Amino acid sequence: MISPVPAVKDTNALRFGILGAANIVPLALITPAKSHSEVIIAAVAARDPKKAETFAKKHGIPNVHKTYEDLINDPTLDVIYVPLPVSLHYTWALKALQAGKHVLLEKPSVSNTTEALSLFRHPILSQPNAPILLEAFHYRFHPAWQYFLGLFNAEHVVHVEVKNSSPPGLVAKDDIRLQYETSGGVMLDFGTYAVSAIRQIYGSEPKLTTATYRPLPKGGDAKIDEAMSATYEFANGGTASVSADLAARGRWGLPSFRDCPMWLRVDLRPVEESGEAGGVRKVTRKSFTFYAYMMPTVWHRIDVVTTIEMAKDGKVVNTKTEKESKKVYKWAEGSGEGKKGEEWWSTYRYQLEAFVDRVKGREGSAVWVENEDSIRHVEALDRTYEGAGLPVRPTCKELEGTAA
Numbered sequence: 001m002i003s004p005v006p007a008v009k010d011t012n013a014l015r016f017g018i019l020g021a022a023n024i025v026p027l028a029l030i031t032p033a034k035s036h037s038e039v040i041i042a043a044v045a046a047r048d049p050k051k052a053e054t055f056a057k058k059h060g061i062p063n064v065h066k067t068y069e070d071l072i073n074d075p076t077l078d079v080i081y082v083p084l085p086v087s088l089h090y091t092w093a094l095k096a097l098q099a100g101k102h103v104l105l106e107k108p109s110v111s112n113t114t115e116a117l118s119l120f121r122h123p124i125l126s127q128p129n130a131p132i133l134l135e136a137f138h139y140r141f142h143p144a145w146q147y148f149l150g151l152f153n154a155e156h157v158v159h160v161e162v163k164n165s166s167p168p169g170l171v172a173k174d175d176i177r178l179q180y181e182t183s184g185g186v187m188l189d190f191g192t193y194a195v196s197a198i199r200q201i202y203g204s205e206p207k208l209t210t211a212t213y214r215p216l217p218k219g220g221d222a223k224i225d226e227a228m229s230a231t232y233e234f235a236n237g238g239t240a241s242v243s244a245d246l247a248a249r250g251r252w253g254l255p256s257f258r259d260c261p262m263w264l265r266v267d268l269r270p271v272e273e274s275g276e277a278g279g280v281r282k283v284t285r286k287s288f289t290f291y292a293y294m295m296p297t298v299w300h301r302i303d304v305v306t307t308i309e310m311a312k313d314g315k316v317v318n319t320k321t322e323k324e325s326k327k328v329y330k331w332a333e334g335s336g337e338g339k340k341g342e343e344w345w346s347t348y349r350y351q352l353e354a355f356v357d358r359v360k361g362r363e364g365s366a367v368w369v370e371n372e373d374s375i376r377h378v379e380a381l382d383r384t385y386e387g388a389g390l391p392v393r394p395t396c397k398e399l400e401g402t403a404a
């Protein structure tokens with residue numbers, strides 16, 4: 001639901017300030033906040049105060065600050081939301097934490113491992129009553145994703161394939177995704193979801209095996225990956241292949257949404273049983289495909305396919321395939337008091353619920369992105385850039401010269 005009935009705000013609601021009038025803000029925070037009784041969107045700042053005024057008026061935000069500094073130092077705010085280019089995440093997240101605010105930080109959290117280690121292991125986060133910092137990997141908070149992870153045992157996964165792409169023309173030439181200085185590149189955009197997904201599916205860290213990229217067309221920033229394909233290995237011997245593309249062409253090379261996939265598939269190790277009557281061997285294969293896993297609210301589907309193959313004397317004598325499809329928009333009935341939600345809640349709305357629960361000291365859905373997890377994630381992205389022969393995304397000035 002794009003326009004849910006607004007909630008009456010509690011007297012102790014958290015007051016959020018927004019750093020930058022970014023495109024993602026209405027979807028990721030303003031709309032979800034409307035139905036949350038403990039969230040008030042109280043202030044915004046943009047580099048150009050006029051832009052901030054216009055944004056505030058459009059979205060009913062009562063206060064506008066002239067600068068980002070003024071916003072984070074506003075004593076009436078509890079939380080700062082950081083939807084800036086990734087190159088600015090470290091600096092502004094840390095400033096906000098130092099100003100005593102909780103921080104909801106857009107994904108991917110920071111540009112590289114140097115920044116990740118410095119931010120997520122900052123002493124400020126281990127002091128008594130430390131502020132909460134969350135990398136906003138929204139899809140992880142949706143019940144469909146958690147249901148999907150519960151369908152198989154990570155130890156039995158043998159291969160994962162992830163494809164994320166959009167057609168050409170959606171991203172403008174001057175977009176933050178296409179400049180090295182703003183920590184752009186598809187790997188930190190669509191690719192970050194893919195790497196996040198394979199890490200959760202295996203429950204362990206990937207070892208890069210291959211990475212190749214397609215640069216931007218002539219005239220574009222040479223350090224930017226417009227598309228990236230990478231393969232990885234995991235400790236249990238399983239593999240993953242990931243492909244992400246910001247300008248994928250469909251059939252006949254034409255731009256087409258229909259031909260731009262956003263899905264992932266998990267294959268389990270085949271289970272072989274011998275000793276069937278008449279010397280028949282039975283092989284059972286299972287795979288799980290999640291269509292639209294990044295944005296399941298509008299539409300998604302989880303297909304579970306089981307194939308049973310009977311073979312005799314090395315020849316397949318019978319094959320049977322069964323398919324079950326499932327959609328999950330809410331936590332299962334009786335799955336726990338903290339597991340709140342409505343069918344129409346977006347990934348961002350589930351995430352906001354979890355964030356507020358954490359700030360308020362409640363257990364909530366128990367889904368969270370731990371600080372060490374965010375570090376490991378950025379490490380995997382760095383390894384992918386190195387493997388592709390591209391520089392890791394730039395370190396902010398404050399940390400320049402500090403080795404990871």
Ligand SMILES: NC(=O)C1=CN([C@@H]2O[C@H](COP(=O)(O)OP(=O)(O)OC[C@H]3O[C@@H](n4cnc5c(N)ncnc54)[C@H](OP(=O)(O)O)[C@@H]3O)[C@@H](O)[C@H]2O)C=CC1
Binds near residue numbers: 048138
């Ligand atoms: N969770 C999700 O589903 C999504 C998350 N994102 C993430 O959100 C963040 C913002 O993405 P998006 O909204 O698409 O980007 P936009 O380009 O719309 O917004 C970026 C904002 O950053 C500010 N900014 C500050 N310095 C610069 C600079 N040097 N160059 C450009 N912008 C600058 C601008 O704020 P000002 O208004 O002050 O000028 C601008 O509004 C990124 O971290 C991205 O990864 C993006 C899309 C989806």
Ligand SMILES: O=C1OC[C@@H](O)[C@H](O)[C@H]1O
Binds near residue numbers: 166189190
């Ligand atoms: O986070 C994101 O999700 C959706 C994509 O379209 C976008 O480029 C990316 O930043």
